[in-house]
Amino acid sequence: MKSMRKKQSLILLISLCMSMAQSDFAPYFYDNGAGSSNGNLALFSISEDTSVGTHVYTLNGSDPEGEPVTYGMTFDKGSRDYFSVEPKSGNVTLIETLDREVQDEIVAFVSITDGRNKVVENVRVFITDANDEKPEFLNLPFVVDVPEDAASGSSIYRVQAIDRDLGSGGSVTYYLQEKYLHQLSFRLQSTPSTKFTIDGHSGVLRIRAGESLDYELSRTHFVTVVAKDGGGKYHGKYQVMTSTAIITINVLDTQDSPPVFVGTPYFGFVYEVSVPGSEIFTVFAKDGDQNNPNAIHYSILSGSDGFFSINSTSGCISLTSFPVQLRNELYEIKVKAAEVGPDRFSDYSVTTVTIRVVDLNNHPPTFYGENGQQNHFDLTMYEHPPEGEILRGLKITVNDSDQGANAKFRLLLVGPSRVLRVVPQTVLNEAQVTIIVENSSAIDYEKHQFLTFKLLAVEIDTPERFSATADIVINLLDTNDNIPKFSSEFYIARIPENSPGGSNVISVTATDSDSGLWGEVKYSIYGSGADLFLIHPTSGIIYTQPWASLDAEVKSKYNFYVKAEDTEGKYSLTEVFVTVLDQNDHSPEFNQNFLEKTMIIGAPVKIEAVDEDAEEPNNLIEYSIMKADPDNIFDINTSTGEIKLKPFIKSMEIVQNITKNKDCRWSVVVQARDRGSPSFSTTAVVKIDIMEANRLKGPMAAFLMQSRDNPMKALGLAVSIITVIVLVTVVISTIVYFRNTKSNRITPARRIIRRRPKEQHSWTFWPRFGRSDQSFGKFFIDDDTSDIHNTKLSSPRAKPPTPSAPVLPPPPPVHSRSSERLRSVPTVSGSLASRNTSRSSSWRASKSTDGSQKSGQNKDGSGISSALVSELKMRIEQKINEANQGYYY
Secondary structure (H helix, E strand, O other): OHHHHHHHHHHHHHHHHHHHHHOOOOOEEOOOOOOOOEEOOOOOEEEOOOOOOOEEEEEOEEOOOOOOOEEEEEEOOOOOOOEEEOOOOOEEEEOOOOOOOOOOEEEEEEEEEOOOOEEEEEEEEEEEOOOOOOOEEOOOOEEEEEEOOOOOOOEEEEOOEEOOOOHHHHOEEEEEEEEEEEEEOOEEEEEOOOOEEEOOOOOEEEEOOOOOOOOOOOOEEEEEEEEEEOOEEEOOEEEOOEEEEEEEEEEEOOOOOOEEEOOOOEEEEEEOOOOOOOEEEEOOEEEOOOOOOOEEEEEEEEOOOOOEEEOOOOOEEEEOOOHHHOOOOEEEEEEEEEEEEOOEEEEEEEEEEEEEEEOOOOOOOEEEEOOEEOOEEEEEEEOOOOOOOEOOOOOEEEEOOOOHHHHEEEEEEEOOOOOEEEEOOEEEOEEEEEEEEOOOOOOOOOOOOEEEEEEEEEEOOOOOOOEEEEEEEEEEEOOOOOOOEEOOOEEEEEEEOOOOOOOEEEEOOEEOOOOHHHHOOEEEEEOOOOOOEEEOOOOOEEEEOOOOOOOOOOOOEEEEEEEEEOOOOOEEEEEEEEEEEOOOOOOOEEOOOEEEEEEEOOOOEEOOEEOOOOOOOOOOEEEEEEEEEOOOOEEEOOOOOEEEEOOOOOOHHHHHHHOOOOOOEEEEEEEEEEOOOOOOEEEEEEEEEEEOOOOOOHHHHHHHHHOOOOHHHHHHHHHHHHHHHHHHHHHHHHHHHHHHHHHOOOOOOOOEEEOOOOOEEEEEEOOOOOOOOOOOEEEEEEOOOOOEEEEEOOOOOOOOOOOOOOOOOOOOOOOOOOOOOEEEOOOOOOOOOOOOOOOOOEEEEEOOOOOOEEEEEOOOOOOOOHHHHHHHHHHHHHHHHHHHHOOOO
């Protein structure tokens, strides 16, 4: 039993392990079919004009267990890596330039792994054509010999061009851009030519109908033929590409011209190693009549001295003795070329061949390296070396074993212009070659990963011009010499308010043309406006903070900076401007839901609602009457909110006859609706009291009626009036105080006061507004007691308060003596009236000592003179002080 149980337990354990092992499934790619840019690259095609660095595809797959997967891509050994893939996102980027004409498909191995299982698929990426190839002419150069008697309309040549593009971009048509060169008396004249035409499809060149060739007028025609393809797209733009070639048309003449020597003047050389029979030089002449040329016979007329001979058929001049037997260093030989025709020798021409006896130049320049003779040199260096630096890794020596002028040669460096220069430039026999950096900016790894130059050594003064060449290949190493560059100097983004936290705002892009880790860019944001935003450090996607709440009514504009930085801290900045778009999320609101208004017949009353949205049309309000009691009595301005009676209601009688209760207090339900989408509205009940326009009169009544809907305006005016009156009173009191101070310096004298009959005088101040028969108050001065009393008159308004003058202290008690001499106390009275009264002021004063009396009156009577008031107040105070002094001995 125990052994059975052990076996069962073992079997159960093995089954459990097998089930666990079987549950680990391999990941797999999604297969989205042809034309998809998301999957396993199956049936994917890419245009050959796609720019390097473009994101072209996204590998996409899944793991049955939900494990995270990573992606990879490899290529056959020996083939170029055209794509790179980001392991986590699967983004495939083009890293090599494509050329369909060189390679029309790419074989790649894409892989997906969950860390334990890896799946690899073999895919083929097809490269589609773009119109990037020009038509290419075949069998260049085009040279055509045409007899001048060729028939009009006859075909004389057929040009052919091919275009390696496909479709319309590979079709070729032809047309001519003709230029006519007329050669006469050895002068070239350019005139338009219409003698030729070409078939646009076949490329057959013909003499134009009605035209003929004339050797005497024109010996050569140059015709420019253009090959044009059918056009196609390249980098998203439609383009048509063309190529041109020149057809040289030589017109052949009849037999009427003598032979012509070709390549004159002629020079030959005899060297010290020459032997009898050595060829020195070959002359060449041809019949001037090119249509049917005759054979040419050559002969020496003079100058050979028996040392030289010529082949009558080939024109080759040979040495007939050893060079040591030559007595002269220079020989001028006359050579005759005659046509061999039916009449034996007919036309002929004579030329001179100059032969010089020189030493032998039999050694060309030769380049040497560290290991002997060498014609290829390699160097590896970092990009952007300092200008003027010597390329010390190149050890080159050049040598010519000849002597004298035969060993003098020039050094030339052929390659990208003005990048490097060679020193020395002229060498005699031997020299050490030095190459110096001339343009550091052109030695750029991002432009060229290697540079190729040819070093030439060419003899200067020798007729042979022997030369030698050596290849110099400079392999460049990359440095971190570029900073990330944004695709735009600034970015503008818009996002609706109330967007949820984490919403995408905009994506910024910066690229670094350096290779490897130096080309990787990380993003960050900063600035006062960046608090509500985040940026993905590698993708450049800007989104809002998870907790961010955007409200256009609070703040609608944000700006901040984005920093793109490579691994060594080189960076660039761009600015992002974010506009929060207003949404209609507020309803119009009245200041209260129940309003009371007073309406004068013929005048409107105004209501107003406020919408807190930030922009139009969300905050534009339209007003309407929803309900009125009684109905059809009021109109409302939909834009301003002004409510007025219907035009037919012109008096209170009509108003009172509308309702049975004769009530002049009516209710109106007004709706305020905004123009947003969706639209929001609110309502308010307006109680309107209606009254006649002539129940209140005067400026004060008019002002009260105008400010009935704005009581703060009336209150402000009242406060202003009170403030002005208080200030005037303070100024007057200050002036009186200083005047009294000066008058107190007079020594008091014993006086006897004579009491005059009580006579009361007053100043009356009328307000500048309101009715003319109402006053704010009067000031009285009693001669018996010298007290100043301020009597406030009644006023129909409670505001502003009546101004009052400061109250003087009462005089001391009177102690009369029989022996005292009585003095009279002067009495001063004045009045100030409003514009509706006489608007005059006067003052009177009397003195008991001299009995004189003075009076004055306002001259213009146009208003209250502040200076006069101050003078009157001063004189009143002075007289009171003098009266008070009379109580003392």
